[in-house]
Amino acid sequence: MEEKKIINVKNLSVSFSNNIVINDIDFHLSRKESLVIIGKSGSGKSVLLRCLMGLLKPDHGSIEIDGINIVNANRIDKENALKNIGVTFQNGALFDSLTVWENITFKETKFFGFNKQKAKEKALLIIKNLELDENILELYPSELSGGMQKRVAIARAICDNPKVLFFDEPTSGLDPITGKIINNLIEKTVIKLGVSAITITHDISSIENLASRIILLDNHKIAWSGKPNDMKISKNKIVKQFLVNT
Amino acid sequence: MLKIINLLGKVSLSTIENIGKLTLFIFKSFFWLFKTPFYSKQFLFQLLDVAFYSLPVVGLTTFFSGMVLALQTFSGFDNFNDESTISKIVLTSILRELGPVLAGLMVCGRVGAKMAAEIATMRVSNQIDALQTLSTRPIQFLISTRLLASIIAVPFLVLIGNIIGVFGGFVVATFKLDLNPILYMMSTIDNFNLIDLIQGLVKALVFGIIIAIISCYFGYNASGGAEGVGRATTISVVTASTLILTSTYFITALFI
Numbered sequence: 001m002e003e004k005k006i007i008n009v010k011n012l013s014v015s016f017s018n019n020i021v022i023n024d025i026d027f028h029l030s031r032k033e034s035l036v037i038i039g040k041s042g043s044g045k046s047v048l049l050r051c052l053m054g055l056l057k058p059d060h061g062s063i064e065i066d067g068i069n070i071v072n073a074n075r076i077d078k079e080n081a082l083k084n085i086g087v088t089f090q091n092g093a094l095f096d097s098l099t100v101w102e103n104i105t106f107k108e109t110k111f112f113g114f115n116k117q118k119a120k121e122k123a124l125l126i127i128k129n130l131e132l133d134e135n136i137l138e139l140y141p142s143e144l145s146g147g148m149q150k151r152v153a154i155a156r157a158i159c160d161n162p163k164v165l166f167f168d169e170p171t172s173g174l175d176p177i178t179g180k181i182i183n184n185l186i187e188k189t190v191i192k193l194g195v196s197a198i199t200i201t202h203d204i205s206s207i208e209n210l211a212s213r214i215i216l217l218d219n220h221k222i223a224w225s226g227k228p229n230d231m232k233i234s235k236n237k238i239v240k241q242f243l244v245n246t
Numbered sequence: 247m248l249k250i251i252n253l254l255g256k257v258s259l260s261t262i263e264n265i266g267k268l269t270l271f272i273f274k275s276f277f278w279l280f281k282t283p284f285y286s287k288q289f290l291f292q293l294l295d296v297a298f299y300s301l302p303v304v305g306l307t308t309f310f311s312g313m314v315l316a317l318q319t320f321s322g323f324d325n326f327n328d329e330s331t332i333s334k335i336v337l338t339s340i341l342r343e344l345g346p347v348l349a350g351l352m353v354c355g356r357v358g359a360k361m362a363a364e365i366a367t368m369r370v371s372n373q374i375d376a377l378q379t380l381s382t383r384p385i386q387f388l389i390s391t392r393l394l395a396s397i398i399a400v401p402f403l404v405l406i407g408n409i410i411g412v413f414g415g416f417v418v419a420t421f422k423l424d425l426n427p428i429l430y431m432m433s434t435i436d437n438f439n440l441i442d443l444i445q446g447l448v449k450a451l452v453f454g455i456i457i458a459i460i461s462c463y464f465g466y467n468a469s470g471g472a473e474g475v476g477r478a479t480t481i482s483v484v485t486a487s488t489l490i491l492t493s494t495y496f497i498t499a500l501f502i
Contacts, residue, residue, distance in 0.1 A: 055375055079381060087379040093372035107380045110283070156380075 004031045005064075006084075006164055006196050007052065012061035014047055021047045022058070023220040029164065034190055034197045036207050038242065039217030045200045048217070049168055052198065054082045066163065086157030090169040092149040094141035094156070100127070101137040104155045126155045129192075130185055147178040151185065158189060165190065167199040171206055183209040204246045207231075216242060271385075271463050275393050278386035285391050292395035296357050297402055303356060304349045308407035311344050312336055312414025320423050329419070329429040334437040336415030341442040343494065345408040350453035350490045353400055354483060358461040361392055362482035365465030366475040374466070389466065393458040400454030401447050408446065445501045452497060453490050460486040 007029040014022040022044045029035050039045050050056040052063060054070050062069045068081035094103050101123035108114040108122060124134055130151045141149055150170060157165055170186055171179035187209050190197045199210050207214060207228060214231055216224040216239060223238040224231075231239055319335045365388060368374050374384045412434060420427040461482040468478035 050375075053375070053379055055378060082379070083381055085379065087376070089372045089376055091371060093376040095373055095376070096367070096371075107382075110285075110382065 005029065006031050006066055007198075008062075008064040009052075010062045010064075012048070012051065012058050012063065014044070014051060014056065014058045020220050022051070024061070025217075025222050027215055027222065027225070029196050029198060031163075031196055032194055034187075034199070034210050034212045035215065036199045036201060036211035036213070037215045037217060038201060038207060039223075040242070040245070043217040044220050045217055046168065049166060049198070049200055053085065053087055053166065054078060083160075084163040085166060086160065086162035086164070087166045088150070088153045088157045088168065088170060090172055092141065092153040094149060094152055096141055099138050099140055100144070100152050103141065103152060104159050106156065107160050122159065123155070126159055127152070130155055130189070131181075146173055147182065150174065150182050154182075154185065154189065158193060158195075161193070163195055165193075165195050165197045167197065167201075167210075169201055169203075170199060171201065171203045176205075179203060180205060186210060202246060204243075218242075267467070268459075268463055271389075271466070272459055274385045275389045275459060275462070278383060279390040279394055281386065283386075285387055288387060289391040289395055292392050293399055295360075296353065296395050297399035300349075300353050300356055300399070300403055301406065303352050304403045304407045305410045307348045307352055308340065308345055308411035309414040311348055312340055312411035312416075313418045315339055315344070315411075316415040316418040316423065320419075329425045330433040330437070332419055332423070332425065333415070333430050333433040336419075337412055337434055337437050338439075338442055340408055340411040340415070341439075341446045342498070343446075345411055346404045346446045346449035346453060347490065347494055349404045349407045349450065350400065350457070351487055353396075353403060353453070354457050354461075354486045354490060357396070358457045358486050359479050359483050361458065361461035362465040362468075363475055363479045365389075365462055366468030366478040369466060369468045370471055370474055384466075389458075389462045392462055393455065396454040396458035397451060398454075400457065401450040404446055404450035408443070441501065445497070448501075449494055449497050452493055456489045456493065457486050460489065 005028045009028065010026050012022055012025050013020070025048075027035075037045050037048065047056065051058050052065075058071060062071050064070075065081040066084050068077050070078045070081050073081065095106070098106070101120050102109070104123040104126060105114060105119035109116075109119050114122070120137060123137060127134065127136070132148065132151050132155070136144065136148065136152075141152070144152065154167075154170075167186060170182055174182060183203075183206050186197070186199070190210070197210070199206060201207065201210075211228045214224075214226060214228060215222055218224075218238045224234065224236045226234065231243070234240070315336045316332055319332045323331065365374075368377075368388070374388070377384045377387060416427070416430060416434070419425040419430050464478040464482035464485070468474045470477070
């Protein structure tokens with residue numbers, strides 16, 4: 001039986017001023033699958049994620065999200081396809097001028113006419129699931145610790161019940177203990193919501209926690225792809241080198 | 247020689263590219279102004295920031311400019327003690343030039359710098375990307391609302407600034423130069439010309455557009471962390487101030 005693909009990337013290439021960043025790569029994300037993309041700095045991970053988020057137009061290739069090719073779709077189709085995605089950025093990217101509950105329910109208050117009370121209730125429900133205290137609802141992002149900011153960013157990403165979650169370096173800038181907590185939370189959240197996820201990371205503990213499949217990027221191409229257990233026994237030189245370096 | 251030609255070519259291409267990018271940015275900013283959804287809360291917040299919070303600085307500047315004008319006219323005309331001449335010079339200068347230019351420069355320094363720094367910070371900290379992933383068009387949400395607020399607020403500030411500036415001239419004329427207050431006021435009313443006011447308001451409108459577009463453009467295209475934010479803020483204030491001072495000549499030429 002064929003896997004149900006929620007994201008399907010074909011022949012994707014991206015370059016900046018003749019510098020190739022991603023060179024003709026193909027991969028897919030199945031429903032309820034948690035894909036982790038790894039690779040050393042400059043291998044094209046972040047550029048790939050920006051393409052998947054619709055923030056960057058590739059030179060060639062297609063990116064199908066839920067059957068819609070966002071590369072050449074019209075604006076409305078592209079926006080509709082991207083509504084299925086929730087993103088947690090590396091630095092959280094929370095809106096400085098909004099409180100925690102306003103950040104979390106940004107989309108709901110704007111598009112679904114949530115009033116203040118309803119929005120706060122929804123935000124409260126989500127942050128409790130993410131093991132955050134309800135007292136932080138009225139705080140601004142600058143008043144939160146790094147770990148809390150990451151959790152609020154996750155709360156914002158899942159608030160609108162997306163089908164796919166993207167996590168860009170979810171543990172970067174965190175101490176190992178907080179990093180572990182965030183990894184566990186992401187793992188629990190992805191399973192609980194039954195969503196698909198793509199995580200970009202350098203962190204080996206993120207790979208162990210989150211991956212049901214791994215893609216290793218090297219030299220702007222997919223150098224290796226497989227299950228987490230296969231990675232440890234892989235004879236691939238680039239995989240071995242990555243494991244040694246991390 | 248080849249190096250110089252190469253450099254000239256690069257500079258020319260980069261200039262053309264920037265002009266193209268700016269043109270597209272202006273077009274998009276106006277285009278999304280007329281499309282739904284209209285972010286009323288964001289717009290009102292910006293309107294309050296530009297119009298209300300700029301009022302003290304604009305009022306103070308124009309008040310003292312009116313005072314200086316009255317004093318300079320008096321001394322410049324060799325202590326020429328005439329209500330009609332002083333009031334006319336104060337009124338015309340404030341309405342046509344000083345009111346809009348001073349208000350424009352003050353708003354540029356206060357609000358333009360803030361807009362550029364805010365948007366640049368959002369850019370370098372991925373908040374603009376986050377907006378896009380939350381199904382929000384950043385130009386419509388951040389730029390068009392600021393543009394509309396600026397288009398409405400700057401003429402309003404100029405109107406208030408004009409009144410305060412003329413009042414400043416009146417204060418000096420009556421309390422320091424001992425001119426007759428009734429005659430001065432009557433002469434101010436007599437010398438009022440609607441075209442002067444319209445000329446000033448047209449300038450204010452153009453300055454409002456310049457401040458919002460230039461500040462937002464440099465903020466929106468910022469890169470390179472904290473240094474990039476600083477660079478975007480500085481370049482936006484310098485460019486917008488220069489454009490205000492140059493465009494005022496061309497608008498004046500249109501009215502003469």
